Amino acid sequence: MRRTSLILVSGLLPILSGSCGDAPSVGGQRLPGSAGSLAELATTVLVGLAAADTLRLEGVRLTEIEHNEMVWPELPASAPEVNYPVDLAWKNIRTRNRAALSDLFGVYENRKLQFIDAECRGPTEAFESFVVHTDCWVTLERDGDLIPPQRIFKDVLDWDGELKIFRYYEP
Template identity: 30%
Template sequence: MLRVTRLLVAALLLGAPLVGCAPAAPALSTTWPEPEAAARAVLEAIERRDEDALARLALSEQEFRDHVWPELPAARPERNLPFSYVWGDLRQKSALALAATLARHGGRHYDLLDLRFPGGVTTYPSYAVHRDTVLRVRDDSGTEQELSLFGSMLEQDGRWKVFSYVAD
């Protein structure tokens, strides 16, 4: 009986730090170590007109819910903005922007020369949002141009992901 009691106490003590702790959200999927790699992936998917790949390159609903939403000012109770409204609005605008981008640029090859974020950076406790992504590219004819094919990029734990296709 003493052995069972000791085992029970040990199990309770080992599990005690876990009580009240929410499980950590899974890491963001389809991320890159630098923003240029993420931008190249978008350019390649646009060239292939690969809507499924483009969807994976941007934040999913679950990623937005787990990683972004809790730290946004809009999530504060006094704002009275439900997650479903904010996500639905972002998703709809992103889908429309992506459709327009594919109609205009789908099938075209662009080489990324560089990128910049003229909208600046907003830092939150666990991530940063780099706003107004502008890509400087060269097309097959050698012409250089600047394109805004997606809006912001999310940086978290040294990894980068497209926030949405809404060009800020």
């Protein structure tokens, strides 16, 4: 079992390189700020939560452009017969994400957090260009106490090994 101390740790968003699809690349990444593993993603999130670092937390979450231009066109909700506009979908994600972060800061801000494990327990949904891992849980220690697995983020996009969060989880 690997433990990573998270409080006062800086620079955990490494610059990764990868190759995926036809999406434009920034610094070798199709999804800038993405993580190379679920453990790396969860560790970065815990560092951001402990420090109430919204920039770090937003950095590992899909941007509006990534969602609207890369992901949305392949989702079932984007089908013309569904008639669900992308701007409404993004507004919903953004609103729920803000509420979730407010709740999460109340639980994790200024706490000593240690990453223990991360797993996505739900089904994996495969699309043409990416995979979505669902029902994700993080096991951690908070202030030295092991706590049961937590749903801090719900779904993770995997674009050829580059992982990003759809939105943070709101209870």
